[in-house]
Amino acid sequence: MVTMTNSDTPSADKLAKYFKEKIENLRNTLPQNTTNIDKFFECLDLTPVFHKVQACFDFVQYFSDAVIKSTSFQQVTYQNKLLTMKFLVPGAVHFLLLCHLRLVVSRALPVNPQIPICENLGWCGNHIMEQLRHQLNILNSTAKSLYETYKYKQQFDDELCRPTDIDFPSFHMNGTHGKERMVELYKVFIYMNASLGNITRDQNDLNPEAKDLLTLLRNTTAIIRGVISNLTCLLCEKYKVTDVDVVYGRSTKGSNIFNKKKQGCEVLRKYMRVIDKIAQVTRSDKAS
Structure with a gap:
């Protein structure tokens, strides 16, 4: 050994x-x-x-x-x-570097940094869009379960989870294509990667016995990291984008218990709705 x-x-x-x-x-x-x-x-x-x-x-x-x-x-x-x-294997070197850089961390992250995304980019594979669509379909099929499980464990209702004070990145179903759309997707998933890190940390502290929720959070994070890998490959190799301004959102460290739970619920509800739009757009792009 x-x-x-x-x-x-x-x-x-x-x-x-x-x-x-x-x-x-x-x-x-x-x-x-x-x-x-x-x-x-x-x-x-x-x-x-x-x-x-x-x-x-x-x-x-x-x-x-x-x-x-x-x-x-x-x-x-x-x-x-x-x-x-x-489906994490293509772009895996960059994916592992993301883990090494600790994008999902327990400390506060810079609010709006610019990431040099193509540094140390590894092998990307030949079927990036196919793999990306598959990952997005998985995320879309599990997003509602994640949101409902989270809401149930916090004993919240839908009204408490209505997004009111989160800076979730924009995603436009119409009017953006190609490079602009990939940049928007990259911003969304970088935000979600960091947000899920905060949510998972808080739930580990507040609901350590909620194994089903924690498993959903971990598995969603793993798929999102794969999405980031494939988006990085597309941006760097196809669209020659080397830097992206991203928003991580607020850290919940130092917040009271209720606000930690509420922010997590708001993010997951918004994510559930956005990922459905993203999956629809990528399916229609394939059809066209």
Whole structure:
């Protein structure tokens, strides 16, 4: 077993071996308990080792190839979660760098920074739009469940969750195409990535027993990171966009419990409505 400590500077080969051993352990128990899938998402948050990006990329590639093809892998619940990871592979190097840069963090983020998005861009693949549409369809199909579960756990009603004081980025169904639309999408998902980090942190503190909600939050975050990867590839390689002004929204650190819950509910309700519009637009773009 490869051991990892903060003082180590491991080689890429050692990291690849370390990740593969983790996945082999998961494979042995996958059919028994859904929490093992969640452990995989936790593996992606091993911050001390993310400076070895290529090894992390090998880890994601190995996981998607080895586990999805497993003959013992029959249950739809697992298939959906693992297919999510399969669609994270294109643009995975940039995705892992996003994790390394800690866009989903527990500290306050700058409100309106400009991101040099193409630095250290890795392999992007040949079917980015197809993968992006698939990811957006998954997000759209799960957004209502996420919102309703969150609302129920907070004991809120729809009126309390009506967006009144959030700076959610704009998305226009009409009048934008190509580069402008991809930039709008990038801003939306960067915002949601950071917002879900705040919401997940708060719910870990306020509702640690709400495992179903926490799982939905983690899985949604994982898919959104994949969306960001694919959007980054499109912006950099196709549209030659290198910088995007983004808004992360307000951190809830220091807020009282009610305001933390309310802000999370407002964001998730707005997200549920926006992701439906986004999915509609991307489907119609494909049809045309």
